[in-house]
Amino acid sequence: MILVYSTFPSEEKALEIGRNLLEKRLIACFNVLEIRSGYWWKGEIVQDKEWAAIFKTTEEKEKELYEELRGLHPYETPAIFTLKVENVLPEYMNWLRESVP
Numbered sequence: 001m002i003l004v005y006s007t008f009p010s011e012e013k014a015l016e017i018g019r020n021l022l023e024k025r026l027i028a029c030f031n032v033l034e035i036r037s038g039y040w041w042k043g044e045i046v047q048d049k050e051w052a053a054i055f056k057t058t059e060e061k062e063k064e065l066y067e068e069l070r071g072l073h074p075y076e077t078p079a080i081f082t083l084k085v086e087n088v089l090p091e092y093m094n095w096l097r098e099s100v101p
Contacts, residue, residue: 001088002057002059002064002085003083004055004062004069005079006073007035007050007079008054008075009050010053013051015099017069018053021068025099026064027065028100029054029096030056034050034052035049035052038062056068056094058097059077
């Protein structure tokens with residue numbers, strides 16, 4: 001199991017993309033959270049509100065998920081990265097694999 005993390009400018013965009021990825025069976029589940037961000041952008045420090053999304057999928061779907069997410073993402077330089085998960089409950093892993101064939 002892997003988690004793919006990304007941030008979005010609005011809750012609506014994060015939910016829209018999450019739903020799209022679910023419909024394409026690239027993810028089994030997603031979570032969207034409101035966050036406060038601070039970062040360097042074009043030589044200046046920016047602080048704003050964003051929406052973080054965590055997409056749950058299998059390692060087999062990682063490349064396809066990245067390609068789809070990059071194509072849908074509204075940011076010029078989006079944060080999209082993978083977190084490898086260890087020690088997943090077998091029942092949860094079975095559900096994940098059934099959800100993302």
